[in-house]
Amino acid sequence: MKADKSLLSGSTTLLVLSLLSTGDKYGYEMIAELDARSDHTFTLKEGTLYPILHGLEREGAVKSYTKEADSGRTRKYYRITKKGLRALEEQKKEWVDFSQKVNAILAGCAPALA
């Protein structure tokens, strides 16, 4: 099943930060890993990754640098900063909170009554 685009948009920063928390990556590497780890569920329009990355860089959540990749070509790599790691923790918490509430409703009982 392909994910609905609107369902994905809010959580893309969370996914990007989460991917970078395991190591520095360049754009295509992130897309490929996202694709593999989500079992081809998250096929976001690849171009939209860059405004997200540039936005995160402006906020100071990630830093970019150019380095030669294993293939011998130079690539623009992104590294998560301390600020980015804090943002990731917050967004993770929000996501868990949100998904628990959705699950509770889907299970047929409001969290207040649980």
Add this chain to the structure above:
Amino acid sequence: MDGPFTRYCAAVCAQVRFRPDRVSIQSELWDHLEDHAAALEAQGLSREAAKEAAVAAMGDPEEVGRALDALHSPVAGWLLRMLTWCTKVCSIAALILLFLSCRRLFLHVTGPLRSVEVWTAATSEWADGRVYHPTAIYRGEDYTYSVEGARLAEKEDSWTLYYLLRVEHKNPWLRRPTLQYLIRAEDDVGNLYPCFREQTWAGSSTGNFMSDISSPFVTYYDMWVSPVDPSATEITLICDYYGPREFTLTIPLEGGALS
């Protein structure tokens, strides 16, 4: 080269108003497309089909371009550029100042000797007489004045006192005061030698600024007083053109042919 990659990147970059950032955006997108196409080729697609598929996976270039334009605003971009340039200019200026102050140190160590040599060589072309080194120094508020060397020369029964004036100033903006026209002289028997400003015909007390041995912190002047009264035993240089006396320096006429 006009291909799907070029078209895609151009369509994105066309939306980005801050041109200097277009290059890095273009190369980042191009790398992405190359990587994706290579992966698809490895799966068995033809080069052309892989390129088209990689571009298709990127989505709408205009949407991406508009989003990037919002993040790469021209105002912030140019401001940052200007700030970077200013920083660079300031650093270069600081380096130059550092270099010049080192040069000042250098002049402190070897300057006076060398400058006296230069001056001696220059005056020897038209003046004879022994060069001597009077101890005349005056410490003013912004400048320290001293006479580094002097020589008395005779030409057609008329005596001229040549001297090398050294003016030290810690502030480079105060370099090259127009002292050569402002120093008048007196001798101990009451003769006055007006400066160039006081007397428009070739002043009795005048000189030239010496650019080749001056630095931003030390200015040298090749000066002379003429004709010197043969009965005088010392000459006092006075600079009071701006009102209160800036300095007075007394040069004894010792060792000269007059004594």
